[in-house]
Amino acid sequence: MRWGALGCRRRLYFAYANDWSPETDMALRLEDIELIKQLKYRYCTAIDTCDTAVFPTLFTDDIEVDYVGGSYRFQASGRDAVIGALTQAFHSRFLSSHTVHHPIIEVHDDDTADGRWTLVDYNIEFNHRMVTSGTSFYADKYVKQNGKWLIKSSSYSRLYERVEPIEVTLNLTAHYLGEKDNKR
DSSP states (O other), X not given: OOEEEEEETTEEEEEEGGGOOXXXXXXXXXXXXXXXXXXXXXXXXXXXXXXXXXXXXXXXXXXEEEEEOSSOXXXXXXXXXXXXXXXXXXXXXXXXXXXXXEEEEEEOSSSEEEEEEEEEEEEEETTTTEEEEEEEEEEEEEEXXXXXXXXXXXXXXXXXXXXXXXXXXXXXXXXXXXHSSXXX
């Protein structure tokens, strides 16, 4: 029996040399997959809470985004442009919840990966008295820079989108962004 070492940067894994397979390689990438999941979850939390201090820690300098909804298209290039647009969109007169599910993450090597996610979101724009809800399919590209995974590109297209006017008074008992000092 011969044992071989499969190196993955800061960790060393041992696998039986004759039993190597793509499944073995997948097992070696579980830490990277988990870190990418955490990155995406931090992104969703940061946009829902408009945590502008977190935004710069999520994206590469040259990030590209392209989000296509039934009633909008949001495109931006570069970290500053993306952060500026997100900061304008998520404010005290906006309520949102973004959850991502069913990740399919493919780690290509130590520094690149792709991810696909299902998004379920619910948004209320108080200034226009509109509710938007729906689901989308995200397609992201990730890169590792200085040992940390970042979003290099992100896009989605809607599976469905529902937009309705608010015709009744909403009985909100909590509204996080409504309490923040980012009035618009």
